[in-house]
Amino acid sequence: MRNRLSLKWVISGSFLFLIAVVLLIYSQLLPVYTVRGLLYTASAMMEEEAQYFVRHYKKDPTTPPPRNYFFEAVIGKEALPASVRQLLEAPPSMSFGAVQVFGDTDSDDDDAEIRAVLTQPLGDGKTLYMYDIDHDHEEGGEVETPLSDAYFDQVLQGVVFVSLAVFVPALIIIALLVWWLVRPLGRLAQWSSTLNNPDARAGERPDFSFKEFNTLADALAQSVEQVQAASQREGRLLRYTSHELRTPLAVLKANIELLTLQAGGVLPSSLQRIERSVLNMQLIAETLLWMSRERPEPLPEEDIDLSALVGELIDKHRYLIGNRDIELLVDIHSEPCQLPPTACRIVIGNFLRNALQYAEEGQVEISFNYPRLVIANHIREAKPREESSDYGYGLGLQLMRQLCAKLGWQIDVILEQQRFTVALEFTSLQGVGVPGGRG
Structure with a gap:
């Protein structure tokens, strides 16, 4: 038995899934763009400091390279620390503005070395290298900024509060909207039944x-x-x-x-x-x-000798052959089958009558191997306008389809080139038994 889902749960589940996907995408993009924001800030600061130094360097070549808590600058690649020179030998993992970032930026290891380096030509053949300073390995570690951290935590808490203030009411509104729309639809489905x-x-x-x-x-x-x-x-x-x-x-x-x-x-x-x-x-x-x-x-069932029944029907409908040269090939076992005799006489007689009436000269094949009866005859080659699978059988076949549907029998009609075949499966829903015994 198939599980039938309620439309209410489908719609509400779809909305919740959509919201979950949006939140997942947001949570994945937030760290990426946060890092990009920090890199943009670092790039802007370093580029501005480098341009300011170039302006003074042109006036006075003895101007010392800039240095502050966040980054340091040197003139010439030889003046760089060995660790920075080693990083420059490999291609950068990311270029952001004027800054090139070296190291594995996707690594979750807090000890992985990531350096931002800016290269600025000075116009006299020399180059200014500016790189960020890692204070974590210095004595005493990185300088703490409790006031700024407290302000950032406060802002972050405000962002979380605003997010919840938007998400929770939106979820409630969506749930109410779904209930408002689906409730009358459920009543409509109940009334329609x-x-x-x-x-x-x-x-x-x-x-x-x-x-x-x-x-x-x-x-x-x-x-x-x-x-x-x-x-x-x-x-x-x-x-x-x-x-x-x-x-x-x-x-x-x-x-x-x-x-x-x-x-x-x-x-x-x-x-x-x-x-x-x-x-x-x-x-x-x-x-x-x-x-x-x-x-x-249910129609009464009896033990029927289908071979004798088909032979009787052939004798009754032989007049339909007339002067045509038609050979009947009959291959039917003689074991009795438990079937309703009146229905068998009607259905088989209808198929046999149509086969003999519309057959071209040649052979008409009649075979039965329980539970399948097959009647095949040759027909004229169907013209393009005669594309119906009921060619040569017409209304009689439609009536037999309805009768067999009531009995639980199955009809297969096969139209091949100049050959029309009707197969009947005696798979009755009324409890038709196997040949030779009662079901």
Whole structure:
């Protein structure tokens, strides 16, 4: 049994998933852009200091390179510390503005060495190198800034508070919005499940709060009424037709029996055709009457020798061959099968009649190996306008599809080049047994 998800949980879960994705992306991008902000600040400070030094250096070449707590500058690569010169031998891991960053910036190791270096030509063939200073390895470690840290913590707490002040109300609003939208939709779904009851349709339709939902409910109720009215008309037509046909068919059958007695038991060919047509009409009328029932009772089943049944049907429909050169290839096992005899006679007779009626000269193959019956015949090559898979069978096949659907049998129609095949699977839902025994 499939698990059916509620639309309310699907929508609310989708919103929560979207919010979670946004927060995840935000949490991943925040450290990246924080580092970029710090690098931008360092680059701007170092570049501004370098430009200021170049201005004074041009006036006085003896001007000492700048130095402060955060960075230090030297003239010439030879004046750089050995650790910085070693870093410059490899390509930078990142270039940001005027600064080149060396070292593994993606490493989580706090002891990994990361240096920012600025290179500034002085115009006289010399180069100014400016690099940041790592105070962590000095005696006493890095200088603490408690006042600034306290201010930063305060600002960070404000950011967290503002984030929660936005996220929590937004979550509550989304939950209320989902509830407001899905609640009438759930009522609509619950009401639609009662439309098979005429009293529910006749009563006053509930108000679903939204114009679109009310319009959908009206259209749904109208569609159900139209479908059920059409189904009732179809059922009445089938019942009335079947009942009205049974009386004239009974009269015809009785008169044919009288004519048979008068003719000494052998009817002329014209009356034999009438007798066959009356029998076919009687079987069709009984089928329509059975199919018109809302809950048809299971047809009685008997042990049927399908080989004898097919042979009898072939003899009854052999007249359809006429003067055509048609060879019947019959391969049917003779073991009895537990099947409803009337339904088998109707369905198999219909397929056999159509196969003999529309077959071209050649072979008509009839084979049965429980539970599959196959009837194949050659046909004319279908023209482009004759693309229907019901070629040569028409309404009879559609009626047989409905009958087999009621019985739980399966029909497969295969249209190949100049070959029409109908396969019938006796996989009945009524408890059809295996050959030779009862299910």
